[in-house]
Amino acid sequence: LYNQVQDLKGNIRVYCRVRPFLGGQPSHYSSVSNVEEGNISILTPSKYGKEGKKIFNFNRAFGPSATQAEVFSDMQPLIRSVLDGYNVCIFAYGQTGSGKTHTMSGPDELTDETIGVNYRALGDLFLLSEQRKDTICYDINVQMLEIYNEQVRDLLTTDEIRNSSHNGINVPDANLVPVSSTSDVINLMNLGHKNRAVGSTAMNDRSSRSHSCLTVHVQGRYLTSGSTIRGSMHLVDLAGSERADKSEATGDRLKEAQHINKSLSALGDVIASLASKNAHVPYRNSKLTQLLQDSLGGQAKTLMFVHISPEPEALGETLSTLKFAERVSTI
Ligand code: ADP
């Protein structure tokens, strides 16, 4: 049933979310003038071309007052299809500070209201697998990776996990950890965040310049026939999409910026060529697209969730984010 609903909408969807103004900021002027159904209107002063309004279309658009629960409920059918054996990729795209981590994980202080997609998705999978337990027995495992400067790093490493490790998906030496409750997931995410911070002086800096990927691997066995189904879900919080300041970026910063640029455009190229049903899909151009190759295209379902900031100062980046979204969209 979940899949019937999804199939009608195609395998690639693009959503957009506008972050609210943050505490203490003046909120009298936003570059986003209107959010309605799937449309977002952007006010463009003359500096950026013709003065006026630009309208962008998405499968779904969320304004600054949208709650985490509202955002999740639109993604729910997609997430549930993982239990029916589908491969799903969800990407959070946007400049640093636009709300990617807020959508995927939530703010620093997590409550039942503020928790993000990652926790809600796992919670849903547990709930549904429990409901189906008389028919199908599910095993759920998670993996957490970081891609920084085209290097893949396992974020779920402790001695304890290492000793009981399963094999990771596409990264054979990465740990795949069995989970059976939301608190298992919270513990693992905390471990992942802690490991992510190691070796970097400023955690936020590092996290905005690397991609983080939470992969959920689901295997179900029908109790009567013994036949099995497999599904997977990749929840990816991408590196910030902002252009490096050409005059300032040197050395390590420049190298990071080049890697990010390369991998985000490779991702854009892959999704755009899937959206236009090209025969050749250029998966090999980045670590990220190589890693997710099996889960992009074919029967797999992809959601590109772009994030934008409302501040007029961010308009240049906002427009480039929206152009990226337009390019990968099938609308
Ligand atoms: P990114 O991961 O894209 O760099 P963050 O998710 O860290 O951005 O968001 C930047 C700041 O804005 C954080 O303090 C975050 O809690 C806040 N924020 C982002 N989106 C929202 C939202 N929808 N509602 C409330 N606060 C938000």
Ligand code: MG
């Ligand atoms: Mg972030």
